[in-house]
Amino acid sequence: MPDTLTVFDPITGFLDRRSCLRAAQGMLAAAESSRQPLAALWIDLDRFRQINASFGHAAGDEVIARVAGRIRMVLPSGGHLLARMGSDEFVVVLSGEDRPVAEAFGRLLLVTIEQPLGIDEILIHPSASIGLALLRAGEDALSLLERADQVMGEAKHQGGGRLEMAAGEVLPGYRGVSLAREELAIEADLHAALDSAGLSLEFQPIVSRDGRVEAVEALMRCKVFGRKLTPDRFIPVAEKSGLIIRVGEWSLLQGARFAARLRDEGRPTKVAINVSRAQLTSPEFLPALHGALACANIGPELLELELTESLVMALDEVVQDNLRRVREAGVGLAIDDFGTGFSSLSSLKDLPATKLKLDRSFIRVLPEDRRALAVVKAATRMGRELGMVVVAEGVETEAQQRVLNDANVDAMQGFLLARPMPEDVLMDWLKLRNNP
Ligand code: C2E
Ligand code: MG
Ligand code: MG
16 A cells, blocks of 8 residues: 555544554644644543443444544534544544644543443443643654653543643643533533434413414523523523524524414414524524525514624624614514613614513512613603514513503513413414414
8 A cells, every 4th residue: 555545444534543643744744834733632432442342343333433423523623633543542633723722622522422322222421531732842743642642541540531631731720621611511512402303492472462472482492311401501602612503593494494383273473583693793694594484484574583682782784784684584673681781772773673672670670660660661662662562571470461561561471471382382372372
């Protein structure tokens, strides 16, 4: 076999051991000339011999292939190197990524690999020991890989399931690590949820003064390996990691699909979907919105987007432009959590919104808090004058409902009227209300 041929491992599709060293030498030369950092991670599965012995080699190969898939899944984009070095050992060389990114990637790898793996009827709990080394001035590729391998050995020695850094490259203090680790664990869970139907939507009715269901709001739920995550925890992580684009497209599509179901079952109702800032600044957003409408085969009047107040007020041109196009397409626009941002009246008047949702914090203190009531009344009057439908969020008591009716809000949403419900439960709830 000629020495220059690149050989891939058949099970993982990664480079094989020999091609790895050659490719790493090439990356090192390029990194030196462009003065870019280079980081090597040596990954070794814990107790792999035991897996092979207990479940057989076919299962062992399957574990290797699936772990390789997980490594690929969390790899940052860029020209990085992936290799399989031996039976259960992998190498990743990250080019152009500095230490925080390399380290975060190492931790993400740990938690990603640790997710249980179902093979046939068996649930395997893999874990890995990972060594991380950063290229030093004047070092060659072989030495970089050796240092990563060596420090991986230390991780294994300390019981496995951990990341160690080569000498002189100390990990930061415990608090920072545990916080980052928690976020990375949530991120890994989200990846897993996206790949395993772990995401779902619940729908909460918004009820008009006349008792009509004005819309239903889609609220995301995430459940992985039996654990539930609340949107307050996973949405911020999704936003930080960029995953929100995929997650957001998923909820757009599912929400639109449900709007089609409501229509097809003779109960046409608008579905409101929450949208994050990163989605609105992305060039993919409008195509995704039109895609969702087309895919579900619904008209734009059956969809509404909810954007938090601080988001719609940002004077970002891309956002403003996207908002205008959303309205031109005929899709509704609601300002969510109104009262928590810092709207100026002048920007409010220019906003193409069709709905104003008064934040729960104003409603919670009603009816006792006269000042909150004054704000609710004024905001309602203003919203209606601007042609918007005004909704009160988080209505929990009849006393609140009474003062909100007096304040002239158009519709209410809250546990008093209905909790968020899975699709089928909501269908039943709708049927019961008008006794078909
Ligand atoms: P939100 O858009 O303001 O949604 C209303 C939240 O208030 C929901 O919380 C809902 O369950 C809760 N709620 C409704 N009525 C009551 C009530 O009477 N009392 C109380 N205490 N709470 C009530 P949830 O489902 O935990 O969602 C939290 C937030 O997560 C949402 O706030 C929204 O900002 C975000 N979110 C949810 N789903 C998505 C999504 O698909 N995409 C994005 N970007 N964000 C989402
Ligand atoms: Mg909302
Ligand atoms: Mg809200």
